[in-house]
Amino acid sequence: MMGATRHPAQWSPVSVAALAVTALTLIGALLVHLAFVFLSVAPANAVSVHHHEGIDAYVQPEFGQDWKLFAPNPMQRNDAVGVRVSTLGEDGRPHVSDWVNLTAEDVEVIRGNIAPSHVDQNMLRRAWDSYVATHSLEGDLPKGVRGALTGDYLKRVVLQRVGRTWEGDRIVSVQVAGRYTLVDPPAWSSEEPPDTTDYRMLPWWPVNQQDHRGL
Template sequence: MRQRNKLFPAVAFVAITALTVHFAVVILSLTPDNPVKNRHQDAINKYTDPLFTQNWMLFAPNPVSQHRNLSAQARIANPQSGEITETEWVDITGPLIKEKQENRISSEAIVARHIISGLRAYLSKDKGRQRDGEKMLQRAASTALAHHWSDQDIREVRLRIITQAVPSFQERYLPDDSIQRNFHESDWLPFAPAEEEWPR
């Protein structure tokens, strides 16, 4: 009993310190640009992105103006002949968003945030962030395609990011196919699925 009483202050100290550091980093990430934030920007981004990021573009005066979707295709090897064939494009984000809307605390919500963060990094102007984003999307697409073609020998994957402008209020009744879309395709990347379970 005495040993337990001695252990409690140490555990409480560690927990309070961890929470203090966590909230300090999150608050610092939300502050306007300042010397401390600029000096530690990389460490702050690595800690907060993707789970603790906050996107304020939902609100005026700068609401979200475009939607991004991730698709992927694979190169599959024939087990008998070794011939490589390219598959059709598979929508990666659509099924995740549908599952997330039906169950807000599902594992699909975590994967969707991972993909959104990867898309944001991949399309940034910073070369280091582009490489990080490509790795995140490569892993997500490889894992999704591994479940889609579970009995196939997948060798490589290719990413396609579809950016579609959100219509203005006056154009809200126009059909989706009348709105301009931009396509960005990656090079072929090695097949690199995640080891942990992917939401089905």
């Protein structure tokens, strides 16, 4: 009879063996994943120190663990991340856009929203913070494998916001910058309010079709 299902007792040895191999493969992959994540958050030991580059390459940034979820530190400064793009017009002449405050766009989406998304609240900020933590201030050189990953991640987050074109012209490069201003102390505090703003401007990054893959 068409459509009839076979009782497990009627399964062939080949089918049972295939299911067993699949189950063992999935269990093995899960154990390897858990081992990598565990080593990334465990205190330094011989294994994690010797293989730290490989562990970081696997865990960051998709599987990064942040234990501050249950005891977050309040933000002590206001950060703003901006971008400007360089485009190539049909006449072959390059054009550079004005700076766009991407953080301000996120804030507008969050304001008045009783259930703002994690993307609007944290994606851009975490991408910028991860980049700053893994790149030298002098020359913006990446620190190990994680540095290269966070650079690519920040670039893709920004490209997801600006798209492939700008005012009808193809985007050929982007430049990202950050602005930091310390939060004023409360009125009852004796601390002096900060009067400085720090900036960090990254180099121009070329953009090609591969950078937009999957966006």
